[in-house]
Amino acid sequence: MMAAFGGTLRDVENVYSAGVWTGWSAPIMVVAATVVAWMVTRVTGVVLRRVVRRLADRAVRAQAGPWRVRSRRRNEESNALHEQRRRQRVDAAARMINHLVSVVVWLIALIVVFHLLEVDAAFFLSSAGFIGAGVAIGGQHKVNDYLTGLLVHFEDRYGVGDLIEWETPSGGMVCGAVENVGLFTTRVREGDSSVHIPNHALAHVRNRSQEAAATTLHLRVGSRVDEAAVSSALRDLAGEPGLTDVLFVGDIASHQPDTGEIRVDVMTPRPLDPRLRERLERRAERRLGAQATDDDRPLV
Numbered sequence: 001m002m003a004a005f006g007g008t009l010r011d012v013e014n015v016y017s018a019g020v021w022t023g024w025s026a027p028i029m030v031v032a033a034t035v036v037a038w039m040v041t042r043v044t045g046v047v048l049r050r051v052v053r054r055l056a057d058r059a060v061r062a063q064a065g066p067w068r069v070r071s072r073r074r075n076e077e078s079n080a081l082h083e084q085r086r087r088q089r090v091d092a093a094a095r096m097i098n099h100l101v102s103v104v105v106w107l108i109a110l111i112v113v114f115h116l117l118e119v120d121a122a123f124f125l126s127s128a129g130f131i132g133a134g135v136a137i138g139g140q141h142k143v144n145d146y147l148t149g150l151l152v153h154f155e156d157r158y159g160v161g162d163l164i165e166w167e168t169p170s171g172g173m174v175c176g177a178v179e180n181v182g183l184f185t186t187r188v189r190e191g192d193s194s195v196h197i198p199n200h201a202l203a204h205v206r207n208r209s210q211e212a213a214a215t216t217l218h219l220r221v222g223s224r225v226d227e228a229a230v231s232s233a234l235r236d237l238a239g240e241p242g243l244t245d246v247l248f249v250g251d252i253a254s255h256q257p258d259t260g261e262i263r264v265d266v267m268t269p270r271p272l273d274p275r276l277r278e279r280l281e282r283r284a285e286r287r288l289g290a291q292a293t294d295d296d297r298p299l300v
């Protein structure tokens with residue numbers, strides 16, 4: 001992309017130095033630079049979408065990265081629907097990244113046009129300093145909205161169809177269904193009307209559609225371990241190095257069948273990937289085993 005514009009500038013300088021610059025050369029080169037910029041934005045859009053999709057699919061297979069799971073929604077039982085919504089997140093993130101690349105491309109194209117028309121860009125911008133100041137102030141909020149919207153897709157804060165609750169500037173709580181997550185704003189259906197909210201205003205939001213993920217842990221410990229000890233050990237392990245992503249929601253239920261192992265049902269905000277679940281089981285077994293050994297020691 002940069003090489004294409006760099007080559008255009010060098011060609012223009014060569015034509016100018018050769019003395020063959022005519023009255024029609026500048027408009028033609030301006031049109032050429034505009035066409036090249038348009039083509040670059042189209043090509044980068046296709047490439048970015050494919051790259052982001054491939055990275056997302058690789059993250060799902062490797063059980064790592066922001067795309068490996070998506071918080072399940074209430075009444076969402078179909079795996080096909082689950083995958084479709086994840087794809088929507090991936091495509092939306094790719095579009096937002098492409099918008100940023102397009103802005104950079106068109107800024108470079110604008111500089112090229114200034115150069116072709118022999119316009120001093122620095123003088124042009126400095127002469128409209130008050131306009132530049134206004135654009136900078138407004139752009140600051142737009143950048144904040146853009147980054148917040150991008151994080152919404154990466155972190156799966158909410159998506160189309162989710163029922164969210166947020167706090168208004170006056171301090172009241174408003175609840176509505178998400179209709180669209182745009183580049184700078186989110187459209188929410190509230191009652192019989194739609195509300196357009198800047199993305200940065202939804203930095204703190206409660207998603208009522210996301211449900212906790214149920215996971216069953218299998219622990220092989222001694223028969224003397226009771227349910228209270230299991231619950232206490234698991235809660236103590238949450239947040240330790242290597243388990244910082246583990247957070248339990250609600251009560252921890254455990255039962256010990258005839259197989260000699262303890263089955264523990266836990267609820268977490270996101271499903272535990274196999275590696276994290278195995279790590280949690282092994283550490284819980286070691287801790288519970290150590291506690292059982294201490295209880296068996298005779299009192300002196």
